[in-house]
Amino acid sequence: MSDSDKPKKPQLIQPRTLKGFRDYLPESMIPRERLIQIAREVYRSFGFSPIDTPTLEYLEILTGKGSDETDRQLYKFQDHGKRDVGMRFDLTVPLARFVAQHINELGTPFKRYHIAPVWRGENTQRGRYREFMQCDFDTIGTLSVAADIETGLVINALLSAIGFERFTIHINNRQVLNGLLEKQGLSEQATPVLRSLDKLAKTGEDKVVAEMIATAGTTEEQARSVLTMATLEGTDQEILTQLKPLVRGSELGEAGVERLEQILAGLQSGGVPSERIKLDVSIARGLDYYTGAIFETFLDDLPNIGSVCSGGRYDNLAELYTKRQLPGIGASLGLDRLLAAMEELNMITKVKTPADVLVTYFDKGSLGKYLEIAASLRTAGIKVELYPDTKKLGQQLKYADARGFDYAIIAGEDELSRDALQIKDLKTGQSTEHLIANAATELAAIIKKADSH
């Protein structure tokens, strides 16, 4: 038989995902959804409302602020109607468009949260993907310090609800930085100066000074004075005291310091433990549009992973799309970073099922009975899976074990003849017999008790 006569193998397409794009298996999706669920509940508990916007926007909406970086990272193409479109690269630009378009219906202040994927065609690295989730919350249309404080309260509530106890919210105010720059005659070069300053923790003082001289054209003296302020140390109160003379004479700077004092006091009133708050004059965040309070949150046990929740105040969110000035403040939870951190800190229990209980399919003729049992358990709020085949009990339990179920229901002819079933605790291996009629309430109580531990 020659090669050409051999039956051809069907040509298979290699299953693969695009660079920077990921599949999520149940094992990783379950903790992921849990985190998103917690974020939703916390946001809602502060009165933020959910919104969503389209994945695709007109290209001009997204490139409005255009820079080379935008071009490099934006996924863009022409749709079938020859329109130039792009995929959103963050949730802030769509929010700006959204409020410009709907602010009259929404009214101010407007508080929204938005949890959705965004796309950036940037180079991949650990923790940096081309498709990733953002979890933003923002308050639009108020300058009140109450909104600034609330942002910190939300961050505290979020991380606490997720299960973190040891974390620090670093707080700064761009006004202070800008006030100082104003005094130094560096207002024009604010952006490159702050961009350099933001690298302080990473590269060290001398390099930052060198970069400021090189890229922002400052004198060494100017650069040093910016650093003097940025490297102030001590308690929050001590830093505030040292800050005051440094900004004296700059209206902006003085207002900024006062604002910081109010925010710190407010967070305390709001119940945030003082060890979780740190006035940090060195954080600037690269983003140009921040004009007021700035937040970055670090895990005390894993500071190297970077900020897991950051944000800040901006003066004019939607200036590209409307004449109406809309100030606001918001922040974003770094979902991927947080999940990576939780994994590293062993805060994630590995399960492959969302269900609590596996109902084994034991006696072939009793499928109806098993369906009834499963239904009654669900009615009691228990998540239940019914095994679909009458395999040997040992194998069904093996399945339950491998997937991470906590309990199995076992009921063969013997139990069913007594209108009873066994609840087997898969962690301890012990089983108890219950009347079917009472099983749902009793199991719900058992689960509740186990959860509270």
Added chain:
RNA sequence: GUGGCUGUAGCUCAGUUGGUUAGAGCACUGGAUUGUGGUUCCAGGGGUCGGGGGUUCGAAUCCCCUCAGCCACCCCA
């Protein structure tokens, strides 16, 4: 976008100076006289050695290209 490192089974890797039918552990599927898992034992499925081209009698092994991953830089609106 720039530079460096890596790529053998789903995962972690072994594979002698290029030499027959490419291996192990874990995982997966099934079984160990048909009502109880996480231990053990047995068996099985699964790999065009990332892909393409080249050198060679012969390539997982050497060369080129490409794709993907990791690290650093850039950047992070």
